[in-house]
Amino acid sequence: MYGRRKILLFHGLVEDKKEDTSQVVASLIKFEQEHFNVKDIKRCQRLGRQVGQDKGRTGTQKTRPILVKLPSVLTRDNIWFSKTKLKGSSVTVSEFLTKTRHDIFISARERYGVNNCWTMQGYVYVLRPDGKQHRVSALAELNGIGDSCVKPAATAKAVTTKSKRAAAKK
Numbered sequence: 001m002y003g004r005r006k007i008l009l010f011h012g013l014v015e016d017k018k019e020d021t022s023q024v025v026a027s028l029i030k031f032e033q034e035h036f037n038v039k040d041i042k043r044c045q046r047l048g049r050q051v052g053q054d055k056g057r058t059g060t061q062k063t064r065p066i067l068v069k070l071p072s073v074l075t076r077d078n079i080w081f082s083k084t085k086l087k088g089s090s091v092t093v094s095e096f097l098t099k100t101r102h103d104i105f106i107s108a109r110e111r112y113g114v115n116n117c118w119t120m121q122g123y124v125y126v127l128r129p130d131g132k133q134h135r136v137s138a139l140a141e142l143n144g145i146g147d148s149c150v151k152p153a154a155t156a157k158a159v160t161t162k163s164k165r166a167a168a169k170k
């Protein structure tokens with residue numbers, strides 16, 4: 001996991017055949033942090049095959065994520081915590097998780113909803129029904145957290161009438 005601490009993934013950036021990924025990412029990060037420079041990027045590349053290279057995927061317009069390795073964890077954390085400035089745009093920033101932790105994160109999001117799950121420093125966190133954060137390190141742990149924080153679409157709405165609320169106050 002330590003090798004991934006300085007790496008972020010940028011999703012949703014339009015792909016061009018003759019692009020300089022370092023320049024594309026640097027211009028995006030400059031929007032968040034004025035002092036950032038292309039020289040602050042150690043490694044930058046797109047992941048996966050190019051669109052049209054795979055015969056089964058011809059004609060798809062899905063953009064490949066850009067993997068960015070930064071010089072320090074501090075630089076990475078500054079970018080990570082300023083990602084809220086990108087809200088409303090098509091660009092998202094995510095951590096470069098291991099396959100196991102990525103699977104845990106996807107399962108947690110499906111089960112508990114997007115607002116109750118997040119990653120930080122490579123760890124997956126779930127908001128428990130009692131409001132406490134729980135760090136999940138295995139898929140089996142998801143069963144022990146509790147189902148009362150299931151995502152809103154899967155739960156039935158409880159309608160309370162005014163008389164029931166008034167009786168509850170007394």
